Amino acid sequence: MKRELADGITIRFGAVDEAPRLALIARRAGVPIDAEIIDAFAAAGRVFVAQDLVGDVPIGLAAVGELDGILAVESLCVLPDWRCRGIGSALLTSIEEYGRWAFFGQALIVPRTAPAAEFLFRRGWLTIDSGRMPPDVARIGNGNAVLTRRL
Helix, strand or coil: CEEEEHHHEEEEECCHHHHHHHHHHHHHCCCCCCHHHHHHHHHCCCEEEEEECCCCEEEEEEEEEEECCEEEEEEEEECHHHCCCCHHHHHHHHHHHHHHHCCCCEEEECCCCHHHHHHHHHCCCEECCHHHCCHHHHHHHCCCCCEEEEC
C-alpha cells in the first residue's frame, strides 16, 4: 500500500526494522508507544507511516491492533510541525481502508486530547455510550471517551 499526497508526502506500510525510529516520532508527537508494540504491529502489516519524501523522514504514523474482532487504533499521530496538512486524515483513511479490506466491521480509538477528539468527530467518529460499552472496550478507555466508527 502506498498513497501519494501533495507536497512530496506518501503513506506506506511500516517496516519491522524501523520500530525504534517510529517510536521516537510518536513520542515527539505526544503519543508515546513502545518500539516493541510497533514492531509487532509492523510484522502483521498494521503500521502506516507518513513520510516526507523530500527529507526522506517519517513525519507521522498509525498503528492498529484487534480487540474482540474490532479494529483498535493503538496510535495515530503526526509531528506538530506537519499538522493541519491533511496527513492525519490520510493516515485515518488508510486505517479505515485497511479495516474494510480485512473485514472489520468497526474501529475504536481513545483520543488523548480534546483536539484529537474534535479531529475524529469531524471525520464521522462517534462516542460510545459508557453504559453500553463492553467490558474489554471500557478497559482500553480507562475512564476516557472511546470513539467508534463503522467500516
